[in-house]
Amino acid sequence: MSIVHPDSPAPRCHPQPALCHPHPALRNIAIIGVASGIGAPEPGSAEGPGVLEAIGIADQLTSAGRRVAWVSTIAPAAACHAAAGKLDSIADCAVRTAGAVAAAIQAGDFPLVFGGDHSCAIGTWRGVAQALNPPPQPQACTPQPFGLLWIDAHLDSHTPETSPSGAPHGMPLACLLGRGAGSLTQGVPVLQAQHVAVVGVRSFEPQEHALLQELGVRVFFMDEVMRRGLDAVLRDALAIVQDGTAGFGISIDLDAIDPADAPGVGSPVPHGLRAAELAAVLATQATLAPMAPSAPLAPLTTLAGLTALVPPLPLRGPPVLLALEIAEYDPYRDQDGKTVSVIAQLLAAVLGGGKCITPSMAALELRHGAHNYDPLPVTLAKGQGVYLWDLQGRRYLDMMSAYSAVSLGHAHPRILRVLTQQAQDLAVTSRAFYNNRLPRLLQRLCEMTGLDQALPVNTGAEAVETAIKAARKWAYQVKGVAPDCAEIIACDGNFHGRSTAIVAMSSEPQYQDGFGPFPAGFKRIPFGNSDALARAITPHTAAFLVEPVQGEGGIIVPPPGYLAQCAQLCREHNVLLICDEVQTGLGRTGKFLACQHEGVRPDGVILGKALGGGVLPVSAFVARREVMQVFRPGDHGSTFGGNPLAAAVALEALNVIVEERLAERSADLGRYMLDALRSLPSPLIREVRGLGLFIGVEIDPALSSARQVCERLMLCGILSKDTHGTVVRFAPPLTI
Numbered sequence: 001m002s003i004v005h006p007d008s009p010a011p012r013c014h015p016q017p018a019l020c021h022p023h024p025a026l027r028n029i030a031i032i033g034v035a036s037g038i039g040a041p042e043p044g045s046a047e048g049p050g051v052l053e054a055i056g057i058a059d060q061l062t063s064a065g066r067r068v069a070w071v072s073t074i075a076p077a078a079a080c081h082a083a084a085g086k087l088d089s090i091a092d093c094a095v096r097t098a099g100a101v102a103a104a105i106q107a108g109d110f111p112l113v114f115g116g117d118h119s120c121a122i123g124t125w126r127g128v129a130q131a132l133n134p135p136p137q138p139q140a141c142t143p144q145p146f147g148l149l150w151i152d153a154h155l156d157s158h159t160p161e162t163s164p165s166g167a168p169h170g171m172p173l174a175c176l177l178g179r180g181a182g183s184l185t186q187g188v189p190v191l192q193a194q195h196v197a198v199v200g201v202r203s204f205e206p207q208e209h210a211l212l213q214e215l216g217v218r219v220f221f222m223d224e225v226m227r228r229g230l231d232a233v234l235r236d237a238l239a240i241v242q243d244g245t246a247g248f249g250i251s252i253d254l255d256a257i258d259p260a261d262a263p264g265v266g267s268p269v270p271h272g273l274r275a276a277e278l279a280a281v282l283a284t285q286a287t288l289a290p291m292a293p294s295a296p297l298a299p300l301t302t303l304a305g306l307t308a309l310v311p312p313l314p315l316r317g318p319p320v321l322l323a324l325e326i327a328e329y330d331p332y333r334d335q336d337g338k339t340v341s342v343i344a345q346l347l348a349a350v351l352g353g354g355k356c357i358t359p360s361m362a363a364l365e366l367r368h369g370a371h372n373y374d375p376l377p378v379t380l381a382k383g384q385g386v387y388l389w390d391l392q393g394r395r396y397l398d399m400m401s402a403y404s405a406v407s408l409g410h411a412h413p414r415i416l417r418v419l420t421q422q423a424q425d426l427a428v429t430s431r432a433f434y435n436n437r438l439p440r441l442l443q444r445l446c447e448m449t450g451l452d453q454a455l456p457v458n459t460g461a462e463a464v465e466t467a468i469k470a471a472r473k474w475a476y477q478v479k480g481v482a483p484d485c486a487e488i489i490a491c492d493g494n495f496h497g498r499s500t501a502i503v504a505m506s507s508e509p510q511y512q513d514g515f516g517p518f519p520a521g522f523k524r525i526p527f528g529n530s531d532a533l534a535r536a537i538t539p540h541t542a543a544f545l546v547e548p549v550q551g552e553g554g555i556i557v558p559p560p561g562y563l564a565q566c567a568q569l570c571r572e573h574n575v576l577l578i579c580d581e582v583q584t585g586l587g588r589t590g591k592f593l594a595c596q597h598e599g600v601r602p603d604g605v606i607l608g609k610a611l612g613g614g615v616l617p618v619s620a621f622v623a624r625r626e627v628m629q630v631f632r633p634g635d636h637g638s639t640f641g642g643n644p645l646a647a648a649v650a651l652e653a654l655n656v657i658v659e660e661r662l663a664e665r666s667a668d669l670g671r672y673m674l675d676a677l678r679s680l681p682s683p684l685i686r687e688v689r690g691l692g693l694f695i696g697v698e699i700d701p702a703l704s705s706a707r708q709v710c711e712r713l714m715l716c717g718i719l720s721k722d723t724h725g726t727v728v729r730f731a732p733p734l735t736i
């Protein structure tokens with residue numbers, strides 16, 4: 001590898017200035033994410049590049065006439081907590097980042113690096129050095145120097161010997177200057193101190209300052225910026241990085257900016273640069289040369305296919321901007337998307353563009369999609385754990401969990417691991433054959449519900465249909481009900497899905513309006529009243545289908561003892577008790593199954609939503625053998641039901657629920673949240689009810705609709721959805 005080595009002056013191989021990269025007019029923008037957060041005090045910034053990619057930050061630049069592509073995201077190998085492991089992981093990341101950056105430049109693209117923590121700089125600028133001085137270099141050739149403008153609240157010049165914090169992410173500038181751990185410096189400096197300028201510093205250790213002084217790096221501390229003005233300081237700093245160099249780079253740690261403007265950083269430091277001023281000064285002093293109007297569109301780099309290198313063009317004139325790096329965006333601290341706006345502002349200042357041309361996703365959906373939903377006005381682009389981010393980078397707490405489908409949180413690492421591995425091994429085979437994943441899921445479902453056999457399908461509605469078919473056939477074959485006379489009893493206010501048979505049970509006029517005729521054989525009784533069940537049962541009754549807590553009906557918790565009394569009545573009259581636990585099951589209410597609150601073991605249980613781990617639709621009907629044995633081959637099925645991908649994910653979801661004690665968490669946190677909500681002295685609230693983290697707040701309709709409350713909550717960074725006009729639900733991921 002060829003890199004700058006100031007200690008051994010040697011004849012230059014190129015007439016100055018000569019640059020092994022193409023004319024800037026040819027350059028499109030290749031974005032490289034470095035999801036590093038290994039040494040940072042909190043892990044948030046590791047997610048920064050992923051959020052920026054998901055919300056489409058590249059779109060901010062497309063109007064500048066360049067092609068922009070997010071070419072790769074480099075993630076560290078599994079973080080190790082031991083200091084040595086962290087250094088190895090950073091070193092490995094740096095090598096891969098350097099490779100990606102060098103490849104981008106050599107292919108004629110301009111590298112834009114979004115780093116998690118600032119350790120990404122070790123790789124970024126080593127990559128620039130590699131591209132400027134590609135091997136093979138003639139013997140004794142002095143590599144071309146380049147300058148670096150380092151904008152940061154910190155000096156980032158700890159070494160393992162001097163770092164009081166021991167935080168490896170605090171070392172990148174020292175490493176680039178050849179000081180610090182050998183695995184990070186590779187024994188040679190990338191930068192020459194006389195071509196480095198640091199701006200905006202206001203938090204540092206004396207040892208770091210001493211090191212930079214010894215090396216001769218010019219540091220413009222924040223008080224100098226305040227005294228002289230940013231414009232004058234940047235002019236001096238740019239002279240340092242440009243004089244005698246082949247080009248220069250800009251590395252911006254967002255914590256250089258005042259937290260009032262950019263709160264979404266790993267380690268905010270007060271009294272920083274003002275974002276608008278920094279953007280304005282950069283725009284006038286340090287921008288990427290505009291695209292030549294006639295410039296051909298060079299191919300964008302991809303790491304996989306670096307075949308056609310653009311030949312190097314000698315460049316005359318002032319040193320050019322070689323790369324831009326922006327580090328330490330922490331999306332968890334950027335609640336209102338302010339910091340994303342600052343990033344967009346900086347990109348616009350340095351690289352041009354800045355006009356977001358993304359069409360409104362909501363408008364596109366309304367134009368091309370059926371209007372069968374009425375979403376809140378927010379377009380989500382990324383989810384991680386209990387948080388969601390919209391296209392503007394605003395962060396939300398997910399209090400909806402996709403109607404409990406995301407009980408394990410978004411992007412649970414164990415689920416993603418199984419999902420990706422199984423997708424590569426075997427995804428879908430149909431039930432025409434056995435597969436090696438489904439049996440273990442079926443076994444686990446039976447163990448965990450205390451039932452005998454399971455039938456896997458995809459959506460909750462399909463599982464409810466399965467239960468209805470099983471109950472009817474059981475009634476004819478086992479109970480001896482006369483043909484076509486079997487009845488199923490459901491409850492007022494139920495929600496079991498949207499198929500025509502299921503909406504035939506609904507008490508909600510809108511669910512039926514215009515969709516008849518409906519199948520016969522359903523009866524409805526009031527929910528929460530076991531006497532009503534006793535009165536409704538006839539010799540034709542096959543099953544009582546009930547949600548232990550009504551979800552879509554408004555989070556209605558029945559009186560204590562209700563389900564146990566119903567179970568008793570069903571036993572006495574040889575009626576199947578089928579609990580629809582699509583929403584209440586899998587830990588949501590504080591027990592694995594909500595019916596376990598009353599010690600009830602039903603004849604059949606319907607599961608769905610969270611069974612898919614938040615990534616796939618997976619549902620099942622689980623029942624006693626006497627019920628399930630009515631199905632013969634060909635009676636019932638679904639192409640995707642029980643596919644190996646779904647089975648592997650569902651099995652892992654069940655394991656996560658048990659091992660992370662999600663039901664217990666739901667019980668504890670649910671109690672806490674119910675108490676907290678009940679203590680709110682708000683005239684809006686008529687009632688707070690729920691079980692575990694399955695909570696409904698009844699809003700006084702004279703004062704507000706639940707939808708209005710949800711819209712207001714959305715503006716406060718909390719996402720939920722009203723149900724039944726007057727109820728706001730709170731059902732966060734159980735990992736909260």
Ligand code: PMP
Pocket residue numbers: 403458459460461462464495496497498547551552580581582583584608609
């Ligand atoms: N049963 C219950 C209790 C539900 O809450 C739902 C969905 N909200 C369903 C069934 C239907 O599930 P799906 O939307 O997956 O068909």
